[in-house]
Amino acid sequence: MKIxxxxxxxxxxxxxxxNGLNVHINKGELVSLLGPSGCGKSTTLFMLAGLYKPSxxxxxxxxxxxxxxxxENRGIGMVFQNxxxxxxMTVLKNIMFPLKMAKVPHKKAEEKAIEMANLVQIGHLLDRKPKQLSxxxxxxxxxxxxxxxxxxxxxxxEPLSNLDARLRIEMREEIRRIQQEVGITTIFVTHDQEEAMSISDKVLLMKDGQFQQYSKPQEMYDHPVNMFVGKFMxxxxxxxxxxxxxxxxxxxxxNGTDExxxxxxxxxxxxxxxNQMLLGVRAEDFVLEKLEGISNSFSAKVDLVERTGRDTLVHATVGNHAIRALVNQDFVVKPSNIVKLSIRKNRLQLFDAETELNLVLGKE
Ligand SMILES: Nc1ncnc2c1ncn2[C@@H]1O[C@H](COP(=O)(O)OP(=O)(O)O)[C@@H](O)[C@H]1O
Ligand SMILES: [Mg+2]
Known part of the structure; x- marks a missing residue:
């Protein structure tokens, strides 16, 4: 069903x-409603569910x-944070409950509930009570x-926010698997940008009740329409x-340098x-060199080198501005080294300092 x-x-x-949300969701898509706490995500969901009446x-x-x-007549299923x-009630009775309320015959309701339990891989836990489950x-x-x-x-x-970090990742993959298996149009509320990026067909980002951007996750990451979106992702x-x-x-x-x-x-x-702008560059989009004479680059002084195993995060300063750059782990660099930084092709963003809008023309 399209929405x-x-x-x-x-x-x-x-x-x-x-505040004046306009959105089109295609049939079978998983769309994340993303934004900081209090931005209106749950309110939007509750309006869709019919629990709130829109103004x-x-x-x-x-x-x-x-x-x-x-x-009850909207044909929706809902999962809450808690x-x-x-x-x-046992697991089986819990799953059967909506069918019982709809007066579906017991035998048929049980069959359907078992089918759903198998789909979400808890078919072996049917007789347990909720407190006996993780x-x-x-x-x-x-x-x-x-x-x-x-x-x-x-x-x-926010169905995953009560789970620990490792389980959250496992369950978000499960939600995506189940959603694709059933092919159901899904709206997933989260405040976690990585969660939204990882499972969504599209992400709708909100701030203070206001629409910010509605795009495929990679597009939102690569071409944020304004500073808020750029910083949030x-x-x-x-x-x-x-x-x-x-x-x-x-x-x-x-500013404050000759660079x-x-x-x-x-x-x-x-x-x-x-003429006042903010240069936006993601940490992985800097290219670092220790040689002089690299064209279209600027110099920065290294403050700290943080090794995370997979890669290395270099903290540096240009003028009095702190920057962070992710480099390959075999790039050898030490505090107080001077490095040249250039920016990968088409990876620079330029935000107007006054309006905070991204001035770089996107793909579309
Ligand atoms: N029932 C309510 N009565 C009054 N204000 C509410 C109610 N529900 C939410 N709000 C307010 O509306 C805003 C959006 O809340 P909410 O949709 O719960 O945000 P989110 O789910 O994004 O954290 C917040 O400022 C919140 O305080
Ligand atoms: Mg909420």
Whole structure:
């Protein structure tokens, strides 16, 4: 089922929790709703579920306007952060519960519940009570219960945040597997950018109830539309270096230094408000050399070298700006060394200091 949101808003007294959201989700896609705590993710999900009534705007499931459709008639399955399993019921009874409420005959309900338990790989735990299960197993029960009525839309609200780091990674892969096996349109709420990047077809990023960007994860990472998106995606965080733009020579000078770089990327000049900008470069997009004479590079002094096993994170300073660069682990460098930094082709971002918009023209 495809989903369409038009100018969807939700106002609580004086808080505009969701502000004019326009989104189109294709059938069978997994879309992550991403953003910091309090940005309106759960509110959006609760409106889709029918638990909150929007202040304004429209929600379409397929071609049907569902604003006034009761929650139980929307064909949705929902999983919450705290699982919300019934503690006194066995796994089997928990999964069967929605079917029982829908008055499905016992035998048929049991068959369907067992099928779902097998899908989420807890078929051997049917007689256990929730407290006899690990967090990951409880989450599997919650997913099976959400899917048992064969909903058209699966809504997940931070389903992994109660799990430890290793289990979170395992379960997110499981959610993706199950989602693809069932082929169900899914909206997955998370505040974790890596989680969103790793499992989504598309990511919708919000801030303070406001839409920021809706793209494929890699596109959002490679071409953030503004500084907020650039900083929110990626770890270590993107380097942001204040620079002054020279319109005549198409070059930038790092503020407080004599270091200059030529800008070869195409810029959207309609968005340029002045000459103050921020150079955005991801840590892995710097190329470090110890030789002088590398063209289109700038010099920086190494402060600290952090080895993480897979690669090396070099902390350096240019002027009074701290930067971080990821280099191959066999690149030998020591504190107080001077290194030359250049930027991989097409990997430079330039943000307008005033509007915070990305001035580099994206792929589209
Ligand atoms: N029932 C409510 N009554 C009043 N304010 C609410 C209610 N639910 C959420 N809010 C406010 O709306 C904003 C968005 O909240 P929420 O959707 O829960 O954010 P998220 O899920 O992204 O953390 C927050 O400022 C929150 O305090
Ligand atoms: Mg929430």
């Amino acid at each position: 369409q949101l038009k100018e969807l808003s939700m106002k609580f007294d004086d808080v505009l929790a969701v 304004s705007g429209e929600m379409y499931f397929g071609d049907t306007l569902v604003n006034n459709v009761e929650p 699982y919300a399993l019934y503690p006194h 967090g990951g197993q409880q989450q599997r029960v919650a997913i099976a219960r959400a899917l048992v009525k064969q909903p058209q839309l699966l809504l997940l609200d 990626g770890n270590p965080p993107i380097n942001m270096i204040p620079v002054t733009f020279d319109h005549k020579n198409l070059s930038i000078q790092i 200059k770089l030529k800008v070869t990327s195409k810029l959207n000049y309609e968005l340029v408000s002045g």
